[in-house]
Amino acid sequence: HGGGEGKAPVGRPGPSTPWGKPALGLKTRNKHKASNKLIIRRRNGKGLK
Numbered sequence: 001h002g003g004g005e006g007k008a009p010v011g012r013p014g015p016s017t018p019w020g021k022p023a024l025g026l027k028t029r030n031k032h033k034a035s036n037k038l039i040i041r042r043r044n045g046k047g048l049k
Contacts, residue, residue: 015023029036 017023
């Protein structure tokens with residue numbers, strides 16, 4: 001995992017929130033919620049659902 005000075009840790013596979021959930025891009029909403037049909041567009045307009 002590279003040279004580096006001393007012991008270089010491998011690092012984590014991606015950024016996560018302080019509670020350990022993945023951050024930045026992963027959908028964290030439950031896919032089976034009944035109200036999912038009502039949400040047809042993301043707030044910032046990036047495509048449907």
